[in-house]
Amino acid sequence: MDHARAGRAHPVTLREVAELAGVSTATVSLVINKKKNARIADETRQRVTEAIAQLGYRPNAMAQTLVSGTSKFIGLVADGVATTPFAGQIIHGAQDEAWKHGYALLIANTEGNKDLERDAIAMMLEYKVRGILYSTWFHRPTDIPETLREADFVLVNCFSPDAGTARAVVPDEAQGGQSATEILLRGGHRRIAFINTTTPAPAKDGRLQGYKDALEAAGISFDPDLVLEAYPDQEGGYGATEDLLKLGVSAVYCYNDRMAMGLYDGLRENGLSIPEDIAVVGFDNQEVIAAHLRPPLSTVSLPHYELGAAGVRMLLGIDAAPLESAVKIACPAVERDSVAAPSPA
Amino acid sequence: MDHARAGRAHPVTLREVAELAGVSTATVSLVINKKKNARIADETRQRVTEAIAQLGYRPNAMAQTLVSGTSKFIGLVADGVATTPFAGQIIHGAQDEAWKHGYALLIANTEGNKDLERDAIAMMLEYKVRGILYSTWFHRPTDIPETLREADFVLVNCFSPDAGTARAVVPDEAQGGQSATEILLRGGHRRIAFINTTTPAPAKDGRLQGYKDALEAAGISFDPDLVLEAYPDQEGGYGATEDLLKLGVSAVYCYNDRMAMGLYDGLRENGLSIPEDIAVVGFDNQEVIAAHLRPPLSTVSLPHYELGAAGVRMLLGIDAAPLESAVKIACPAVERDSVAAPSPA
DNA sequence: ATGAAAGCGCTAACAC
DNA sequence: GTGTTAGCGCTTTCAT
Numbered sequence: 001m002d003h004a005r006a007g008r009a010h011p012v013t014l015r016e017v018a019e020l021a022g023v024s025t026a027t028v029s030l031v032i033n034k035k036k037n038a039r040i041a042d043e044t045r046q047r048v049t050e051a052i053a054q055l056g057y058r059p060n061a062m063a064q065t066l067v068s069g070t071s072k073f074i075g076l077v078a079d080g081v082a083t084t085p086f087a088g089q090i091i092h093g094a095q096d097e098a099w100k101h102g103y104a105l106l107i108a109n110t111e112g113n114k115d116l117e118r119d120a121i122a123m124m125l126e127y128k129v130r131g132i133l134y135s136t137w138f139h140r141p142t143d144i145p146e147t148l149r150e151a152d153f154v155l156v157n158c159f160s161p162d163a164g165t166a167r168a169v170v171p172d173e174a175q176g177g178q179s180a181t182e183i184l185l186r187g188g189h190r191r192i193a194f195i196n197t198t199t200p201a202p203a204k205d206g207r208l209q210g211y212k213d214a215l216e217a218a219g220i221s222f223d224p225d226l227v228l229e230a231y232p233d234q235e236g237g238y239g240a241t242e243d244l245l246k247l248g249v250s251a252v253y254c255y256n257d258r259m260a261m262g263l264y265d266g267l268r269e270n271g272l273s274i275p276e277d278i279a280v281v282g283f284d285n286q287e288v289i290a291a292h293l294r295p296p297l298s299t300v301s302l303p304h305y306e307l308g309a310a311g312v313r314m315l316l317g318i319d320a321a322p323l324e325s326a327v328k329i330a331c332p333a334v335e336r337d338s339v340a341a342p343s344p345a
Numbered sequence: 346m347d348h349a350r351a352g353r354a355h356p357v358t359l360r361e362v363a364e365l366a367g368v369s370t371a372t373v374s375l376v377i378n379k380k381k382n383a384r385i386a387d388e389t390r391q392r393v394t395e396a397i398a399q400l401g402y403r404p405n406a407m408a409q410t411l412v413s414g415t416s417k418f419i420g421l422v423a424d425g426v427a428t429t430p431f432a433g434q435i436i437h438g439a440q441d442e443a444w445k446h447g448y449a450l451l452i453a454n455t456e457g458n459k460d461l462e463r464d465a466i467a468m469m470l471e472y473k474v475r476g477i478l479y480s481t482w483f484h485r486p487t488d489i490p491e492t493l494r495e496a497d498f499v500l501v502n503c504f505s506p507d508a509g510t511a512r513a514v515v516p517d518e519a520q521g522g523q524s525a526t527e528i529l530l531r532g533g534h535r536r537i538a539f540i541n542t543t544t545p546a547p548a549k550d551g552r553l554q555g556y557k558d559a560l561e562a563a564g565i566s567f568d569p570d571l572v573l574e575a576y577p578d579q580e581g582g583y584g585a586t587e588d589l590l591k592l593g594v595s596a597v598y599c600y601n602d603r604m605a606m607g608l609y610d611g612l613r614e615n616g617l618s619i620p621e622d623i624a625v626v627g628f629d630n631q632e633v634i635a636a637h638l639r640p641p642l643s644t645v646s647l648p649h650y651e652l653g654a655a656g657v658r659m660l661l662g663i664d665a666a667p668l669e670s671a672v673k674i675a676c677p678a679v680e681r682d683s684v685a686a687p688s689p690a
Numbered sequence: 691a692t693g694a695a696a697g698c699g700c701t702a703a704c705a706c
Numbered sequence: 707g708t709g710t711t712a713g714c715g716c717t718t719t720c721a722t
Contacts, residue, residue, distance in 0.1 A: 011414075011473075013699060024709045029701060039707055056495075061471040062410040063699035066714050069356075071407065085430035085633055095454050099461070104468055107452055109440050116444070123449055126406040128356075150401075234637035258637065265639045268613065288430055288633055292579035292603065294610045358715060369693045374717055384691055408715035411698050 012057040021051035028052075032059065065128060074098045074312055075124035075151070076107045077117060080137040086286055086304060087137040090156060093308030094133055101316055103130060114145075121147045131315040133308070134158070139170055139202050156311040157304070159326040168326035169310045173203050176300045176331030177210020178217075180253050180281045183298050183333055185218050187279050188342035189251035195240050195263070197232040197255040207255060207283060230255075234262035241266025250278060251339070257282035257290045260297055260338075279339040283331075296336035303329045357400040366396035373397075377404065410473060419443045419657055420469035420496070421452045422462060425482040431631055431649060432482040435501060438653030439478055446661055448475060459490075466492045476660040478653070479503070484515055484547050501656040502649070504671040513671035514655045518548050521645045521676030522555020523562075525598050525626045528643050528678055530563050532624050533687035534596035540585050540608070542577040542600040552600060552628060575600075579607035586611025595623060596684070602627035602635045605642055605683075624684040628676075641681035648674045 014032075018025045023044060031040055031048045051057075065071040076094055080087070095105045106129060108120035124132055131152035136142055142158040144166055155168035184192050194211045197204050212222050228243055230236035237259030244252060244263070254260040260282035264274065272278055274295055282290060285301035306329050314321035321327065359377075363370045368389060376385055376393045396402075410416040421439055425432070440450045451474060453465035469477055476497035481487055487503040489511055500513035529537050539556045542549050557567050573588055575581035582604030589597060589608070599605040605627035609619065617623055619640060627635060630646035651674050659666035666672065 011699090014701095015699075025700075026702080026710080027708055030708090033701085041707060044707080058467065058471050058495075060411070060473065060699050061468075062407050062416065062473055063714090064701075065407045066405070066411050066699080066716090067701050069714075085433070088430070088433040088436075091433075091436075091452070092454055095452065099453070099465075104472070105452055107436070107440065107450055108444070109437055122403065123406075126403055127449070128405065128407055234639075238639065258633065261637070262639075286633065288603065288631065292606070294579075294583065294607075356715090359717095360715075370716075371694080371718075372692055375692090378717085386691060389691075405715050408698090409717080411700090411715080412717050414698075 011060065012055040013060070014057070017048065017051045017055055017057050020055060021047045023048060069128065070130055071128045072103050073106045073124070073127055073129040074103045074315065075121075075127075075129040075132040076105055076135065076308075077120050077124070077132060078107065078109050078135045078137065079112045079117075080109065084137040085288070086284070086302070087157070089304035090135050090308040090311075093305035093310075094156075094312050095308070096305075097309035097312040101312070101318075103312070103316075117145060118147060121145060121151070125150055133311045133315065135308075135311070139173065141202070152315060154311050154314045154321060155326070156307050164324050167314055167321040167323060169307055169314060169321075170202070170326045170328060171302055171307065172328035172330050173206025174210040174213065175328070176283060176302075177207035177253075178214040179210070179331065179333040180207075180283055180300045181211045181214035183281050183300075183335060183339055184251040184253060184279055185214060186342065187251065187275070187339040189249075189279060189339075190218075190220055191226070191247075191249045192251045192253060193226045193228060193244055193247050193249040194253045195228045195230055195237065195244065195255060195259055197259075198229045198236075199232060204255070211253060230259060232256050233258045234265075237262030237264075238266045241270065245270060252278065252280045254280060254282045257284045257286045257297060257299055260299070261289050261293060264293055274338050275340040281339060285334050290334070290336070293338070295338050297338045298333070298335045300331045300333050303331060356405065357402045358405070359402070362393065362396045362400055362402050365400060366392045368393060414473065415475055416473045417448050418451045418469070418472055418474040419448045419660065420466075420472075420474040420477040421450055421480065421653075422465050422469070422477060423452065423454050423480045423482065424457045424462075425454065429482040430633070431629070431647070432502070434649035435480050435653040435656075438650035438655075439501075439657050440653070441650075442654035442657040446657070446663075448657070448661075462490060463492060466490060466496070470495055478656045478660065480653075480656070484518065486547070497660060499656050499659045499666060500671070501652050509669050512659055512666040512668060514652055514659060514666075515547070515671045515673060516647055516652065517673035517675050518551025519555040519558065520673070521628060521647075522552035522598075523559040524555070524676065524678040525552075525628055525645045526556045526559035528626050528645075528680060528684055529596040529598060529624055530559060531687065532596065532620070532684040534594075534624060534684075535563075535565055536571070536592075536594045537596045537598060538571045538573060538589055538592050538594040539598045540573045540575055540582065540589065540600060540604055542604075543574045543581075544577060549600070556598060575604060577601050578603045579610075582607030582609075583611045586615065590615060597623065597625045599625060599627045602629045602631045602642060602644055605644070606634050606638060609638055620683050620685040626684060630679050635679070636681070638683070640683050642683045643678070643680045645676045645678050648676060 014025050018028045031045050110117040133156050135156035136158040141161045159168040160166045230240040282299040285299045290297040290299050313319035363373045376390050455462040478501050480501035481503040486506045504513040505511045575585040627642050627644035630644045635642040635644050658664035
C-alpha cells in the first residue's frame with residue numbers, strides 16, 4: 001500500500017526518498033529530472049523510483065523555483081475577459097498553449113481597477129512569473145502600467161498607442177471586415193449596406209476599412225450613404241431597421257452579431273425574410289447568438305482563443321514578436337445560412 | 346531616482362536592502378512583515394523603507410512560501426468554465442473572493458480530459474496551493490479524482506454521488522424553478538406549461554420540482570400534460586412551439602433562456618405576441634440573450650459568480666461547509682418584460 | 691532594538 | 707555512478 005495521502009500531514013521530501021532508497025539527495029534529484037548525461041545504475045534508479053511511489057513523493061515546486069530563479073508560471077492580467085462571455089476564450093487559449101510548454105497560468109481579473117491591477121502585477125512579479133500577458137476584453141489601445149515593464153510581457157487584444165514600445169497581438173479587423181463583405185459579394189450582392197458602431201474603437205475603423213477593401217476589389221465604388229451607425233447591441237440593430245430599409249440594398253453587413261440579432265427582429269416585423277429578401281452577415285461569431293438565430297447567422301470569428309495562444313507563444317519566444325507593430329491574427333469567416341447561394345447566371 | 350526596473354536583470358534581494366540600510370536581513374524582514382511585537386527604532390524602520398524604495402525591492406514569494414510551507418494560491422480546476430460563456434463567472438467570483446483574502450488563483454482548464462486533470466492537480470499540489478476548487482461548467486454529479494484528496498478541496502457547481510464525502514456548493518435549482526414559476530403566477534397565470542429538457546441532469550429534476558412546488562403553494566394541481574420536453578437550445582424551443590400551442594396555456598416556463606429564445610421565434614411565426622398572448626420565463630439569465638430579446642426575457646439567474654466566491658469562502662473556512670450535503674446557492678429571479686403585470690381585478 | 695545563524699526543499703558543481 | 711556541499715531568498719528563534 002502506498003502513502004499517497006501522506007502529503008497532507010507532512011509533505012514527503014526529497015531527503016526522505018533518498019533515505020528510503022539508501023542514496024543521496026543528489027541522486028534522487030537526478031533520476032527525477034531525468035538528466036541526459038546522468039549515468040545512474042539501473043538498479044539504483046529502480047530503488048529510487050520505488051521509494052518515490054511508496055512515499056507518494058511530490059517535488060516542491062517552490063523549492064525548485066527558488067533555486068532556478070524563475071517559475072513555470074505565466075501571468076494573465078485581464079480587465080474583464082473572465083467576465084465577458086466569449087473573451088474568456090483568451091484565457092482558454094493562453095492556458096492550453098502555456099500548458100503545452102509546461103507553464104501554468106496565474107490569472108487576475110482587474111475589472112479595469114488600476115490599484116487592483118498594480119497589486120496583481122506585483123503579485124505575479126513576486127511569484128517570479130516567466131512573463132505576463134496583459135489583455136483587454138475588447139480590442140483597444142491601452143496604457144502600459146509602469147510595473148508591467150519589470151516583467152517580460154505581451155499585450156493581448158490591445159496595443160500601445162506608442163508604437164515600437166511593446167509586443168502585442170490583436171485581431172485583424174480589416175481582414176475580418178473584408179471577409180464578411182466577401183461573403184455577401186459571393187452571394188451575388190452588389191449593393192451592400194454596412195451598419196457600423198457609433199462607439200470609437202479600432203474595430204470600428206478596421207471593419208469599415210475591410211468593407212471598403214472588399215468593395216474595391218470587386219470593382220464596386222464605395223458609397224458613404226450605405227454606411228449607417230448604431231449602438232452595437234441588439235437594440236441598436238433593431239433600431240437601424242427603418243433607415244436600412246430606405247437604402248434599397250439586398251444585403252447588410254453588421255458591425256457585430258448582436259446588432260444582427262436585433263436586425264433580424266426588425267426585418268421580420270417588416271415582413272422580410274432572411275436570406276431571401278435580404279442577406280445579412282455579422283461579426284464576432286458569438287456562438288450562443290450566431291449559431292442559433294433563425295436562420296443561423298453567417299459571420300466572422302473574433303479569434304480570442306488564438307489571441308491567447310499566440311500571446312504565450314510570443315512571450316516564450318516561439319513566435320516572432322516584432323516590437324514595431326502588433327501581430328494581427330486572422331478573423332476567419334464562418335458561413336451559415338443568412339446569405340443565400342448565388343442564383344445561377 | 347529609483348531602480349524600479351532593476352528587477353529584470355538581477356532581482357534585488359533582501360540582503361541587498363539590508364546592506365544598503367546598514368542593518369541585518371532579519372531587521373528588514375521584520376519591517377516588511379510589520380510584525381506586531383517587533384520593536385524597531387523609527388529611525389531604522391525609516392532607513393529600511395527608503396532602501397526598499399530605492400532599490401525597487403520585491404519580496405521573492407517563492408522563498409517565503411518555501412519557508413512557510415504553504416503558498417497564497419488557490420487552485421481552480423475546471424472542465425470547461427473558461428470555455429463556456431457564462432460559467433466563466435465562476436472564475437470571476439472565485440478570483441475576486443480569493444484576492445480579497447490575499448490569495449491568487451491558479452487555474453487549469455481540463456476540458457474533461459482526465460490525464461490533463463491529473464497533471465493539473467499534481468502541478469497545484471507541487472506549488473503547495475492552499476486548496477483546490479474543482480468545478481464543472483454545468484451542474485452535475487462528478488467523480489472525485491484520487492489525487493484531489495491530497496489537497497483541501499471543495500466542489501463547485503458539482504457534487505459527489507457519495508454523500509458525506511466532499512464539501513460542495515451548487516445552485517438551488519428547485520428554488521430557482523419555483524421562483525421562475527412564481528413570476529408567472531404573479532402575472533395572474535394559472536395554466537402554465539413547462540418545457541423541460543430532454544437531457545438528464547440535476548437541473549432537469551430540480552427545475553421541475555420547483556415548478557410543482559410553486560403550483561402547489563398556489564393551490565393549483567400539477568398536470569403532467571403541461572410538461573413538455575425538448576433539447577435545451579434554441580432549436581429545441583422553436584420546435585416545441587406547435588405542441589405548446591395545443592396546450593391552451595397562457596404562460597410558459599422554459600428550462601433555459603436558449604429554449605425561450607427559440608420559442609420566441611416560434612410564437613412570433615404563429616402571430617402570437619409576448620407577453621400579451623403568452624407570457625414566457627426562462628432560466629439561466631444568460632445576459633447576451635435574455636436581456637436583449639424582444640421583449641427582454643424574465644428569467645432566473647444561475648449564480649455562477651456566487652458559486653465561485655462561496656467555494657473559496659468554504660475552502661478557507663470562512664463559510665460553513667457541511668460534508669453531508671452540498672450547500673445550495675439561491676437562483677434569484679430577474680424580471681424583465683416577457684410577463685405582463687397582472688390585470689387589475 | 692538588532693544581529694547571527696539555522697534551515698525550508700531542492701539543484702548543481704565538484705569530488706571520489 | 708554517486709555522495710558532499712554550497713547555496714537560492716527568506717523567516718525565525720535565540721543571543722546580545
